[in-house]
Amino acid sequence: MKASATPQAGQRPARYGRPDGWRGRLYDVIFLSDSTAGRRFDIGLVVAILLSILVVVLDSVPMIRERHADLMHVLEWGFTLLFTIEYAARLLCVRQPLRYAASFYGIVDLLSVLPTFVSLLVPGSEALLDIRILRLLRVFRIFKLTLYIEEYTRLGEALAASRRKILVFLSVVLMAVLILGTIMYVVEGPQHGYTSIPTAMYWAIVTMTTVGYGDITPHTTLGKAIASFMMLLGWGILAVPTGIVTAEMTARRNDRRGGPVRLPRTCEACGSAGHDAGARFCKDCGAALPAVTPRR
Incomplete structure (x- = not known):
């Protein structure tokens, strides 16, 4: 899977403010995709997100959970710590961390790590069946993919x-x-x-x-x-x-x-059709073609 390297995807977080110095360089790597380091960061994060979702799905299978409980536990905590560091780095490298934390992606980042910590902080969680719902919120990590794949952005713009x-x-x-x-x-x-x-x-x-x-x-x-x-x-x-x-x-x-789509035109002098969208003169009689208003 290839991360988007378009300016559109990279410039979106600019509203959070880019600081100077080493925080600015960290900002370029995390939020922008027009550098080698930025592209590698995006691709690595996408791979980590997909693998973490796979761990969540496999952990829901009773047979796998019983045989590989320790491995699933270690992998889940490893991904949780990784995404926690990433979340902290995002807050650190923007001028308005609270604004990012309250944004859609900031909330998704928090939801992707919060359930694991909640399950650790709540003793006797076996008596609280609803705690499983919080753990299932880890699948919200999948929404983090929308920041790195351009097609998600296009689909969202079309729906809006x-x-x-x-x-x-x-x-x-x-x-x-x-x-x-x-x-x-x-x-x-x-x-x-x-x-x-x-x-x-x-x-x-x-x-x-x-x-x-x-x-x-x-x-x-x-x-x-x-x-x-x-x-x-x-x-x-x-x-x-x-x-x-x-x-x-x-x-x-x-x-x-x-820009806008220009439809082919018909010559008013000889009635010939099939001209290119950008043609200025008739291909048969040489008469000037009528101007058209661009249509979107």
Whole structure:
């Protein structure tokens, strides 16, 4: 796995402030990726994150935990100490450590090491079953990968830019679920499991997302027809958010490659089409092509 070396990924933490002297040099290694040391640090940290997640997953398997309990314990503490040192170094090399600690990545860094220390500080944790939940929070280390892989950043930007469209889409889906769920409540009734409108809405969500648990099923002919319509509708619904986000990602990729997209034009003099996007004159008659407004 290759860490991103783009200025975009490296310049993001600049809002925390770059100090001078040796702290500034440490900042360049930890937060930036435009140097050999920075790239090596990023790649090494990504490998450590993946290995630590693997240890957490394997430790949840009873057979492996029983046979290699000591090894799992040593590895977990080794990764915990490594990420603790990394977290402390990040706080040390920025001018505004509290601002970084309160940021998304700062919280993720803390959550990645805190559960192990909590399990050590709480004696008799076997009596507290909920302590296992805290230990499972170690999987939050996987979110640290988003700082080093550029595609995560692009996907996040596309989702943020599409949030209003997706919100409108979800509101339409919610209206469809409410209407169709209410209809099924009237058609099927409590005798077939549709005891309330919320229950019918739950069935509608399950049906439209094509999960189909089968705990509630229509029995009447009309109910089965409505369910069939909703299943087919679900196929189209699943494609809408994918198209929205894909279009946004394509537009942003075109922006990075050279700004707005310019579509091919048709010559007004001879009607010839198929000109290059940047062409100024017709390839057949030589007439000047009409100017176009860039479209994103």
